Structure formats: structure tokens, C-alpha cells
Amino acid sequence: TTYRSHTTFDGKKTVLSSNNSNFVKGSEGEPTLISWDDAETYFHEFGHALHFLSATVAYPTSHSGVRDYTEFQSQLLERWLTTDEVINNYLVHYKTGEPIPAELVAKIKKAATFNxxxxxxxxxxxxxxxxxxxxxxxxxxxxxxxxxxxxxxxxxxxxxxxxxxxxxxxxxxxxxxxxxxxxGYMWAEVLTSDAAEAFAEAPGGFYDKEVSDKLVKYLFSIRNAMAPEEAYRLFRGRDAKVEALMRDRGFPVTK
Ligand SMILES: [Zn+2]
Structure with a gap:
């Protein structure tokens, strides 16, 4: 769960955003090793956090609303988990420091279209x-x-x-x-897939500065203070296309 803008119990500090996860702790003296699912959840919740932290709206209610959009930003953040930068720096064996093998990542990606x-x-x-x-x-x-x-x-x-x-x-x-x-739940996934393709197609991939800037400017910082379809068009240069979701789910898409 991700919370935003609350004051701590001592009343002294204002927390802008906090991620609260129920990952299972490692036993005494052992590190906490989280599962792939947990790692996805972590990125997901971190997406909500980034969304809150990027807020530039005057009225907090302008930063929520619009059901199709609710999970879009956080679902999108999950896509960074499988980028080389994250794999090589963070998805490493806890004893040897070796990154997770590429074949294993390929298998996980392949299994994602099952059923x-x-x-x-x-x-x-x-x-x-x-x-x-x-x-x-x-x-x-x-x-x-x-x-x-x-x-x-x-x-x-x-x-x-x-x-x-x-x-x-x-x-x-x-x-x-x-x-x-x-x-709306599936429409959020259409937006997620289509926005992820904007990164995948960019010269800098998921770390492309220009696309990232647009992401923060049009999708994270203003949320409901601008009509979502208008904001999305400013980010993507066009409306979202369902084919992106079809590709993600492994359906044959000709265009
Ligand atoms: Zn969420």
C-alpha cells in the first residue's frame, strides 16, 4: 500500500509518501530475500510513490480520481524491473553478487503470456x-x-x-x-502497455530522458488537473492503442 501526505504520530514531520509492504523478513541473521512477485509489487507501489512525489497540483483531489488512471502509473513502473540496469545492479545473487541469469529472465517473460x-x-x-x-x-x-x-x-x-x-x-x-x-482495469493495462512501448521505442529505452520528462510532466505531476486523454496525447503524441496490450499478452498482432 502507498500512502500520501500524512503527518507522523509525533506531529512533527509531514510524510509526502510512504510505501508499506508485507514482505516476509529473513530469519535471524539472514537477509530478506523477496520473490519476483514481491519485487513487482515493490516497483508497483514505488510507482504510486513517485506519482505522489511528483505532484504539482494545487488541490490534492486533483491528483486522484479517474478510475482508468488509478493503477496506470504504478503498473507502468513495474516495467523497469526487467531492464538491464535494474537486473545488473539489483537483481543479483545475495552471496555471489552475480546478476540473475538472462535465460531465467527470458523464461519469466515467456511465462507471463501463459493463459x-x-x-x-x-x-x-x-x-x-x-x-x-x-x-x-x-x-x-x-x-x-x-x-x-x-x-x-x-x-x-x-x-x-x-x-x-x-x-x-x-x-x-x-x-x-x-x-x-x-x-477500466483493462484500459489501465492498455495505457500501461502503450506507454511502455513509448519507452521501448525511444533511443534511450526505459531511461530515455525526453520520454521520462514527458512522463513526469504530463502523467505523474498533473494527473486529474488536465483531461487524462489530453494529457496522454501530450505524452504519447497520439491516443493509446489496444494493440500494445495484445502484443504484451502474446496475441498475434499484424500491425
Ligand atoms: Zn496500485
Whole structure:
């Protein structure tokens, strides 16, 4: 979890941001060795911290909001974990100091696309149904028939079930904050993948100064004080493209 702008219990210091992690401590006399998952979490939370620390907005509420955007900055930071600079300096064996072998990193990256076809399909079925419930005249909806008919129309494979069937998907009707917003988690991942490609394609890669400057200027420091789509365009020079996510998840993409 990442917190921001709170005052310590002694009331003397203002903490701008703090990362609080529940990593398992090493036993007595042993170093704390964190798992790959924990390392990703660490970078993720550090992304939230950088986001808070870069804030230049006058009103704190301008720095939050917009659900699609909530996890985007932190998901993006996870991408630095597998850069050579981090691997060679930090992902080192605790006894020998040797960096993690390249083959192992390649294996981890390859395994990342495992089951993505299933996961993307079950998720999208629920996300699209959520949108359909809120864009269809409710008088015409008989939920079970509607769900079946719409899934057929989408070409939903019989072998895959929705992640959340309509009748138990609280998200759809629970509140204004959630309704028709389930797509947002995946949209945040589209932004993440597309922004990561901006770095991957830059001359300096993930350490490219120009792209980094834009990241801080348009995505980290102002957040909700500028329309997110406008800010994203200033960062990327165009709108985000879903193909970036498709590539990340191992789907065949022709363009
Ligand atoms: Zn987060």
C-alpha cells in the first residue's frame, strides 16, 4: 500500500509518501530475500510513490480520481524491473553478487503470456456485458436471455465462462463509481502497455530522458488537473492503442 501526505504520530514531520509492504523478513541473521512477485509489487507501489512525489497540483483531489488512471502509473513502473540496469545492479545473487541469469529472465517473460487468451476472454465478457446493461433500455432486458444472446453475438467460446455471470456480478449495479466501469482495469493495462512501448521505442529505452520528462510532466505531476486523454496525447503524441496490450499478452498482432 502507498500512502500520501500524512503527518507522523509525533506531529512533527509531514510524510509526502510512504510505501508499506508485507514482505516476509529473513530469519535471524539472514537477509530478506523477496520473490519476483514481491519485487513487482515493490516497483508497483514505488510507482504510486513517485506519482505522489511528483505532484504539482494545487488541490490534492486533483491528483486522484479517474478510475482508468488509478493503477496506470504504478503498473507502468513495474516495467523497469526487467531492464538491464535494474537486473545488473539489483537483481543479483545475495552471496555471489552475480546478476540473475538472462535465460531465467527470458523464461519469466515467456511465462507471463501463459493463459492470457483465457484470462482476456473471460474478463472481456464481463466487461462488455457491464457496458451493455448500462446502454440498453432496461425494459427490454430479461437478464438470462440477454446475457446468452449478447455472448453469442460476441462469439464467446463455449469452453470459456464469464469471469462474473450477470446474476452475481455486484460491480454492475453496486454504485455509480463501479457501474459500467469494469472495463477500466483493462484500459489501465492498455495505457500501461502503450506507454511502455513509448519507452521501448525511444533511443534511450526505459531511461530515455525526453520520454521520462514527458512522463513526469504530463502523467505523474498533473494527473486529474488536465483531461487524462489530453494529457496522454501530450505524452504519447497520439491516443493509446489496444494493440500494445495484445502484443504484451502474446496475441498475434499484424500491425
Ligand atoms: Zn496500485
Amino acid at each position: 492470457e487468451g483465457f484470462k482476456t476472454t473471460e474478463y472481456m465478457a464481463s466487461a462488455i456485458m457491464d457496458l451493455l446493461y448500462h446502454t440498453t433500455d432496461p425494459a427490454t432486458i430479461e437478464p438470462q436471455a440477454f446475457e446468452k444472446q449478447q455472448l453469442n453475438k460476441l462469439g464467446m467460446p463455449e469452453e470459456v465462462v464469464m469471469r462474473h455471470r450477470s446474476t452475481q456480478f455486484g460491480h454492475v449495479f453496486s454504485s455509480e463509481g463501479y457501474s459500467s466501469g469494469y472495463y
